[in-house]
Amino acid sequence: MSFLKPAARPWRATDFTYSRVAPAAFDAELLHVLRTTALVESRADQYGDYLRAVFAARGAHWRDAIDQWNREEREHGRALRRLAEAAGGGFAFERVMHAYLDGVAYHACDGRSVRGSIACELVARCIVEALASTFYRVLRDCCRDETGRTVLHALALDEARHCGMFKALLDAECAQRPVSLRQRLRVGLGRMLELSDDQIMFAAWLVDTAAEPHYRSSAVARRYQAALYPRYRYVHLCFAARLICPVLFGRRSVAVDRLFATALWLGLRLRATLSRAALALARRPRRTQWQHR
Numbered sequence: 296m297s298f299l300k301p302a303a304r305p306w307r308a309t310d311f312t313y314s315r316v317a318p319a320a321f322d323a324e325l326l327h328v329l330r331t332t333a334l335v336e337s338r339a340d341q342y343g344d345y346l347r348a349v350f351a352a353r354g355a356h357w358r359d360a361i362d363q364w365n366r367e368e369r370e371h372g373r374a375l376r377r378l379a380e381a382a383g384g385g386f387a388f389e390r391v392m393h394a395y396l397d398g399v400a401y402h403a404c405d406g407r408s409v410r411g412s413i414a415c416e417l418v419a420r421c422i423v424e425a426l427a428s429t430f431y432r433v434l435r436d437c438c439r440d441e442t443g444r445t446v447l448h449a450l451a452l453d454e455a456r457h458c459g460m461f462k463a464l465l466d467a468e469c470a471q472r473p474v475s476l477r478q479r480l481r482v483g484l485g486r487m488l489e490l491s492d493d494q495i496m497f498a499a500w501l502v503d504t505a506a507e508p509h510y511r512s513s514a515v516a517r518r519y520q521a522a523l524y525p526r527y528r529y530v531h532l533c534f535a536a537r538l539i540c541p542v543l544f545g546r547r548s549v550a551v552d553r554l555f556a557t558a559l560w561l562g563l564r565l566r567a568t569l570s571r572a573a574l575a576l577a578r579r580p581r582r583t584q585w586q587h588r
């Protein structure tokens with residue numbers, strides 16, 4: 296019994312030809328997003344330790360699934376690091392990774408889920424993997440470098456399988472201890488709104504050359520969102536909805552998927568517009584006292 300479907304084409308981070316990466320194909324915003332993600336994906340072992348502790352009572356099959364998932368996530372961090380380094384601009388990965396691990400803690404490995412229960416933890420994990428798969432599709436589709444696109448495509452496929460794995464674990468858990476629709480929506484939608492959480496914003500702040508004095512500054516989130524959100528197209532959000540809706544609502548429906556994708560699309564357009572407008576305002580030269588008179 297295996298919760299994680301094997302990859303159609305298993306890969307290692309060393310399989311890609313990073314020497315063929317053309318730095319000119321990466322704009323500053325894409326580099327910013329790639330470097331941030333390289334840091335976030337490179338603490339895979341901490342995510343694995345936390346989940347092994349939370350799922351400890353569920354036995355060997357669950358542990359095997361998390362071990363395999365952990366190995367794959369580790370490769371994601373390695374591949375993104377290599378890609379971000381090859382894309383140029385002098386990315387001092389070791390130094391910023393140390394600062395990242397020192398600067399922002401992950402959840403304690405005390406066996407308790409920060410989501411309140413194993414089922415709620417699994418709902419949140421499904422959402423994270425679905426959004427990660429969508430995110431790598433978005434980056435793949437806007438990347439003009441062939442090696443970059445190949446890496447990002449492999450990551451997108453893995454994350455979709457990971458979503459399937461956590462959904463299979465969620466179904467197994469719910470067969471014994473059902474979770475209500477209200478709980479699914481509370482945890483799932485809550486996790487989606489947490490996208491600007493400390494884990495990502497601290498990484499975005501560390502790799503930003505024009506960093507604000509503090510990572511919780513709203514300017515850090517705005518810069519990251521302005522670099523990322525305008526790249527999402529409706530087709531990406533249709534893909535996200537197909538993965539997310541069965542987790543939130545417990546069943547499949549084409550009409551619900553479409554409605555949800557439209558809501559996601561409108562929400563993202565709004566946030567992208569607000570982030571850009573706030574950035575443009577912040578970049579406007581301040582008027583002097585003389586000009587005020």
Ligand SMILES: [Fe+2]
Pocket residue numbers: 336368371427454
């Ligand atoms: Fe990943």
Ligand SMILES: [Fe+2]
Pocket residue numbers: 368424427453454457
């Ligand atoms: Fe994943």
